[in-house]
Amino acid sequence: MAEYLLEVKNLKTCFELFRGTVKAVDGVDFTLKEGEILGIVGESGGGKSVTGFSLLGLIDLPGRISGGEVFFRGEDLLKKSEEEMRRIRGKEISMIFQDPMTSLNPLQTIGSQIDEMLALHTDLSSAERKQRILDLLTEVGIPNPADRINNYPHQFSGGMRQRVVIAIALAVNPRLIIADEPTTALDVTVQAQILKLMENLVHKFGSALILITHDLAVVSEMTHRVAVMYCGKIVEEGPTKDLIANPHHPYTKGLLESIPKMAGARTPRLPQISGMVPSLFDLPKGCSFAPRCSRATERCLQDVPEMRLLSPGRKAACYHPAGMAEEGEGHE
């Protein structure tokens, strides 16, 4: 048994478009233990979702995975055939999408959509599958599952649909679930419920979870560790509490500072990260974040910083990390 459930090494996914090659995921490394919850945070277009799809080998043309290794239970998923991957998708690794309005087939009852997963990956008889569907729906908090099983997606509210999507994802007890912005499309009141539900179920089923989101509040609530992505690279990684209390990378710091605070002294104006996310067609030469970074120096514009260990368990890709004890390197 490998040490990690999932070990991603130097994963690269690029899209070869007419205007040039976009490196949507550019050398991403991370690891995940059994039962662990990892948050991947970043702005839109930062490569978070593409990372998720790359793990499952579901990158459509013109995109392709151009390098790296994805070890899942010690086996490299990128070396597996399409046939072998099909047996892993859903059964070993499943995925929850952002928008429950579009991630269910509008013309199939929710019962048959869960059944499809069960029929594909288990040997249960149809009566057993039906019982399992009812159990799953109860598990995700759908009242009267026996009545609801023959309903169509349009007869459910957004939150209820996301519960169904979660039921499908959990149906055959996958070892890993990738949730791609699972609460972004939901009402704020429902978001908390769904997150709590996912946290409980992941714990109960013993699955590991990768939570892809742009919402640091979501991350701080339920993840064990966080990886912050910017322009296709992970710029900072560490245990959630530590990272939020004391961000090293200026980008993480900027993200955290731009969250409105309900308590404490009110600043006259909410701090924001100046500038725009650079076009992926035309990334700056050095650190991608340098043009927007207040701490950037000449070196940041020239060289790409590597991820390095800054304190126990904490890594960041920055020459001038913030929040260090010594505040070194004389940039101030």
Place this chain on the structure above:
Amino acid sequence: MKNRLGNFFRSELFHNFLRNPGAVIGLVIVIFFLVMVLIGPFFTPQNPYDIGGLDLMDAYKPPMWMDGGERAFPLGTDEQGRDLLSAMVYGSRISMGIGLIVVLLSCVIGTFLGLVAGYFGGRLDSLLMRLVDVQLSFPAMLVALFIMAAFGRGFGKLVFALTIVGWVLYARTVRSSVLVEKKKEYIDAAKLIGLSPFPVIFRHVLPNILTPLIVIATIQVGTVILTEATLSYLGVGVPVTKPSLGLLVKNGYDVLFSGLWWSSVFPGMFIMLLVFGINLLGDFLRDEFNPRLK
């Protein structure tokens, strides 16, 4: 089942249908023709295919309300003494049969190729769509004429020729619908649970693109019947022994200037009525299923 039927009668589609006189008329016409071709042959005065039952003495009889008309031949007879009404019932049978079979075949073939082309994309897609482009650059009638001229008359050959001409329309429409549909998340979700491509295509993509297909197929039945009539009129369609409506018009046309107007006018009106009914129905379905017109 009963519940589903009840749901249909309470549906918006049915409600709108009742408020659309054109659609109701269209359906009535289509049902009239369907009933006629299914049970009509049991009631017709004559079997027009049975040469032995014909009497040349009955030739060129006018419709029964005209001088010299007989009750036995309500719409008159042709040059072989064949009852025109019977010939039209049997002819409608052939015309509608060809229309439905050709639409069914070309729809199945075109849909399959369109699904495959749209879903997989790449070279297969390019190849199929260039084939469609080439074929669409020739008038359908010309291609059908060419095929029929090469192979000769016959029911099966006619179906073959019209299918060859017809599938491109479905293939192109289906492909473009698939391109839209396959970008939706539930298709990704279906791939993500580990389904292979063909189950994804048939269980998830196909049901969601059926609406444009229904509309096209309905209108195409009319178009195919017209094409068949034209080919038969030109003498390259069905065999003379089993005339379709188009061939009846042609036969009547040969004697039109001798004053025997009925033997081409009545079959012609039949074609017009049938195609008119189908088009009314097709237009209604198109308006109903097109969200932009709502």
